Amino acid sequence: EVQLVQSGAEVKKPGESLKISCKGSGYSFTTYWIAWVRQMPGKGLDSMGIIYPGDSDTRYSPSFQGQVTFSADKSISTAYLQWSSLKASDTAMYYCVRRGAGSGYYFDYWGQGTLVTVSS
């Protein structure tokens, strides 16, 4: 069974750094792209970008370029999303998602989400 299990909720202060994780299992972690999707409170879905764990090829959506960093450790089938200096506006649920293997661009499995709260 394919699973993406994310790290737990975080409460941080503005200016602090943070790294959240997403562990894949039940499939070949290195051969599927992993994307990150943000959902701000009461709002819709925003694509942040994507990483290929096999070689760490990374693409950031324009709105998130320079704001976050993706990484992956294929030895432990885990992808990461990190911030160097959080802002209150980073408060959101963050989902890691697997890109499907077929034609087109779709996300076939979603993690349970990591809630990040940034408040002074």
Added chain:
Amino acid sequence: SYDLTQPPSVSVSPGQTASITCSGDKLGDKYACWYQQKPGQSPVLVIYQDNKRPSGIPERFSGSRSGNTATLTISGTQAMDEADYYCQAWDSTTVVFGGGTKLTVL
């Protein structure tokens, strides 16, 4: 930037057919997909490649695309289908989500 436009809300009576549209200038040559999100849960893929259903998704969910508009259709809508629905496409560089449609079954 590339936008996908959905109606904010759609209402349907139980047992009737619900249709949710998604329109975008570049949708004509790109596959669309659809996600269902219930309160407090992660989104779930219900349609991909315009009209394919992942395993486990009921047959009452179907998708189509004509020109620059993709449509999610739920036949024989059930109370459990009440949720937010998001369309999504890709413009060769950026993944784009529609703003979401709240489906109310009343």
